[in-house]
Amino acid sequence: MTLYARFAAHVDAALDALVTGGQLPADLDRKGVSVEPPRDPSHGDLATNAAMVLAKRAGTNPRALAGLIAPKLEALAEVSAAEIAGPGFINLRLSSDVWQEELGTILAEGEGYGRSDMGQGQRVNVEYVSANPTGPMHMGHCRGAVVGDALASLLEHAGYAVTREYYVNDAGGQVDVLARSAHLRYREALGEDIGEIPEGLYPGDYLKPVGKALAKEHGDRFVAAPESEWLVPFREAAVAAMLVMIKADLALLGIHHDIFASEAEVQAAGKPDAAVEALRARGLIYEGALERPKSLDPHDEWEPVELTLFKSTQFGDDQDRPVKKSDGSWTYFGADMAYHFQKAQNADQLIDIWGADHAGTVKRIKAAVAALTDGKPFDVKLVQMVRLLRAGEPVKMSKRAGNFVTLADVVREVGRDVVRFTMLTRKSDAQMDFDFAKVVEASKDNPVFYVQYAHARIRSLHRKVASEVPDLPEAADLSLLDDDELALVKLAAQFPRIVESAADAHEPHRVAFYLHDLAAAFHAQWNKGNDDPARRFLVAQNPALTRARLELAAGIGQIIRNGLSIMGVAAAEEMA
């Protein structure tokens, strides 16, 4: 049980006592009552809004009710003072034993500190990356990959059973283009001069090995054959080769999905039919024509065509959406809807991580999931573009010319940990700049460095203590820690709340911001030792105090490691 849960229970017990004493009605709705650290530390260690929330429901005023609750809380051994403040907050100051014990808990629980059972083992499916299998991963995919993976990890820490999933779009026109591009490389591998890659085909060199492998396997029998003879095998071979590349790219970031779900297999298994039938049974499918798109120029041609449509407008979409094309094949949406239906069979909650350029399709898929699952929780997180900069100048990229910056290049240049941390230093729906120079800069302006540096300093203490402070006692007396030092413990003790609130909000970046705050507080404490050697963590003349401070440092280090572990970042032992 976390500190916060414990005090929420204390508040609950205080309210129970008032009910028993007849000072509060028994059927009082306690919804909205919370126990949180106040924004301003001078207000105390914890604050509850109980009196403000309940006053109206209990037919009294907040400060009067607070006057009843506060003494009950003040009577607790863990509480040194309970003050009524402002509109009716009850501010609690906890005795320093509480914080000393909490530091002990951090060290005892180690990497388990901050884990929560909030999710109660609920199954959450997180689908992320899902880049088209038509080439290596580029930086456009990177942020979604990191955010999705960190979110998955965050949810695991919060007690959810997480499945990491990748949807392979191997059924549409783009993989046909891939197959044709591979065919060209196949002819090239057999000695043909193919010249310039035609417009509309994938130009990248990464298809050359695919062409060679196809040439080796098939010889020249498909060189002049009609497309219908080679398209399917070439497509399958090329997609398989692309997935090998993509998995290797993801592995560079430390990302491993549990499931790679194939769109082609979803279709082959008849899932879209099943989904459409489920919708049809609810009267949500009909034959009809779409309106002329508003984005068309007035002189563009438009002919209404009869299509199979899903009534997504009943769930807030702007127009109904086709699930089948006029040639009878499934639309992307038709298959994707079925895929989500399938995912929902094995999960209590679904989360998708999408690029912001797909924002326009969120409503239809939410509509479909709502209709097919009777409102199972489903969140689509949109991840904004990352602008790559080199010395302040935007890096020019053109996918058509094939000179996009690959994820592998970036990871090789700056390292996995820097990439992952940096991608989490902004709210995911906000645009972000990624400057090659700044992300590796050794300065306090660089949060990656700043957090790692704090951890490295803590490690250096443990490396040096034996030689600098020889007679270190076995046991630590944490009552030797002063108020400034306990303030660090208080900040560290917020970690479990950060994990829970970040998991609840599906916002892994909060962990990064929290670690930055924690590192800043640690550095500030450390810097006091510059002016006053007695305030250093290692004090040669005082082994007992050193022992206590070492525990403090170890606790902070543990929290940094736990937070970084959620982000998928390794903690630095020392700075290069």
Add this chain to the structure above:
RNA sequence: GCGCCCGUAGCUCAGUUGGAUAGAGCACGAGCCUUCUAAGCUUGGGGUCGCAGGUUCGAAUCCUGCCGGGCGCGCCA
């Protein structure tokens, strides 16, 4: 025309799902340090939270309407 996202200090961004006097870094002002507890430290100024209403004990946060910016709006994927 419609939809989505955004609008917080000069700049880049946080803001604990509705809490108390709205924060951090950069930049700017002042002082300190020249150091392996290194890759600076301390401290100060700086705000109509786009605007106007509404909801309530309480709003940067929720609702409505405007203003401004971005993105999207085909049987594509």
